[in-house]
Amino acid sequence: MDTASRLDTVLVKTASRCNFDCSYCYVYHGPDSAWRIQPKRMRREVVAAIRARLVEQAGCQEAGFAIVLHGGEPLLLGYRRLAELLRGLRAELPSGRYPISVQTNGALLSEELLDLFAETRTSVSVSIDGPRKANDLARLDHRGRSTYAATMRGIRLLASHKESESVFAGTLSVIQPTVAPDRVYGFLKGLGAPSMDFLLQDGNHDRLPPEKNSFRSTKYGEWLIELFDLYLDDPSPVPIRIFDDMIKLCLGGVNQKEGRGKVRHGILIIETDGEIRKNDTLRASFEGADRFTKRWNIVDSSLLTVLSSQEYISYTGMQLPSSVQCQGCELLPVCGGGMPLYRWSADRGYDNPSVYCHDHAILIRHALERLRDSGLNDSLILPASSIHVS
Numbered sequence: 001m002d003t004a005s006r007l008d009t010v011l012v013k014t015a016s017r018c019n020f021d022c023s024y025c026y027v028y029h030g031p032d033s034a035w036r037i038q039p040k041r042m043r044r045e046v047v048a049a050i051r052a053r054l055v056e057q058a059g060c061q062e063a064g065f066a067i068v069l070h071g072g073e074p075l076l077l078g079y080r081r082l083a084e085l086l087r088g089l090r091a092e093l094p095s096g097r098y099p100i101s102v103q104t105n106g107a108l109l110s111e112e113l114l115d116l117f118a119e120t121r122t123s124v125s126v127s128i129d130g131p132r133k134a135n136d137l138a139r140l141d142h143r144g145r146s147t148y149a150a151t152m153r154g155i156r157l158l159a160s161h162k163e164s165e166s167v168f169a170g171t172l173s174v175i176q177p178t179v180a181p182d183r184v185y186g187f188l189k190g191l192g193a194p195s196m197d198f199l200l201q202d203g204n205h206d207r208l209p210p211e212k213n214s215f216r217s218t219k220y221g222e223w224l225i226e227l228f229d230l231y232l233d234d235p236s237p238v239p240i241r242i243f244d245d246m247i248k249l250c251l252g253g254v255n256q257k258e259g260r261g262k263v264r265h266g267i268l269i270i271e272t273d274g275e276i277r278k279n280d281t282l283r284a285s286f287e288g289a290d291r292f293t294k295r296w297n298i299v300d301s302s303l304l305t306v307l308s309s310q311e312y313i314s315y316t317g318m319q320l321p322s323s324v325q326c327q328g329c330e331l332l333p334v335c336g337g338g339m340p341l342y343r344w345s346a347d348r349g350y351d352n353p354s355v356y357c358h359d360h361a362i363l364i365r366h367a368l369e370r371l372r373d374s375g376l377n378d379s380l381i382l383p384a385s386s387i388h389v390s
């Protein structure tokens with residue numbers, strides 16, 4: 001099978017609502033309103049179809065794929081149906097080739113659920129933006145109250161579970177550039193998570209990300225440089241995926257996730273009602289940006305039908321930037337033009353560099369300098385000229 005039509009990651013939206021109301025969430029506060037007409041929880045026949053279709057797909061491609069339970073808040077599906085889904089999948093799909101993970105805000109974690117995750121070799125990543133000050137900037141509940149304590153309770157439960165080592169995958173934080181990176185890094189390290197990852201805030205050329213006052217601003221790049229230095233200078237660092245991916249790319253390796261590098265990733269979403277969609281981060285651009293024209297549903301369509309379609313190939317092709325600036329940019333092999341949602345503008349579509357272009361550029365140049373200074377000059381894939389700050 002051509003890698004362009006291979007499944008790498010499937011995100012399963014087990015619940016379309018969330019018990020939190022984070023102000024930056026592209027699902028509920030972006031231009032798309034699809035969640036309003038979705039069933040609140042995935043029905044039993046959709047759960048059964050997912051199991052059957054994923055097993056079918058596993059028989060159609062050599063490479064394994066990752067399964068991520070996502071929402072809304074995925075734990076809102078409830079123990080019984082989650083158990084049906086996870087036990088059903090794990091009975092047919094071995095963990096080595098088919099990692100299953102859950103991305104949760106942590107508030108609904110319980111011993112019973114953690115035992116289920118341990119039994120089905122499902123790992124858990126918890127969303128938290130840092131100490132209370134950082135977390136309270138956006139991660140509030142539907143009545144505007146802090147969710148910090150609820151998430152911390154879940155993390156403590158997770159960290160103290162008897163099989164925490166295999167179940168606790170790490171933390172995922174949206175960057176809050178007004179909170180100093182050393183406070184965030186020190187705090188997250190103290191949680192005992194085995195890894196961290198960071199996301200840029202949503203935004204595009206028509207709607208700049210918070211705290212970024214122009215396309216040329218480098219607020220996020222400066223924040224990331226400070227974090228990168230803390231990471232590199234830490235004698236006992238906790239792995240940070242976003243940086244490990246970047247370092248790997250600088251040294252000629254391959255990116256693990258979309259949004260960097262030049263390798264395309266096959267990502268599909270299964271909505272709560274079973275509809276098969278493109279990566280839902282595209283919703284941050286405009287209403288319906290993540291829909292396929294044919295509106296396939298997992299109940300009556302195989303994933304192979306979608307993966308073999310011309311529309312799927314065009315969609316994965318979007319990961320490679322089309323803009324003249326990116327095409328001519330010496331940093332493209334590492335930067336990759338950023339995720340498509342960050343390239344959007346109403347007048348040019350996705351034919352722009354990332355709105356974070358200048359942030360990416362100063363970060364990558366800094367990383368190259370640090371790697372060169374560590375004696376890795378001969379292994380860097382970018383020419384020395386890339387290292388000079390323009």
Ligand code: SF4
Pocket residue numbers: 321325326327329330331332335336337338353354356357358360361
């Ligand atoms: S640094 Fe800017 S121009 Fe270069 S690839 Fe990245 S987004 Fe495109």
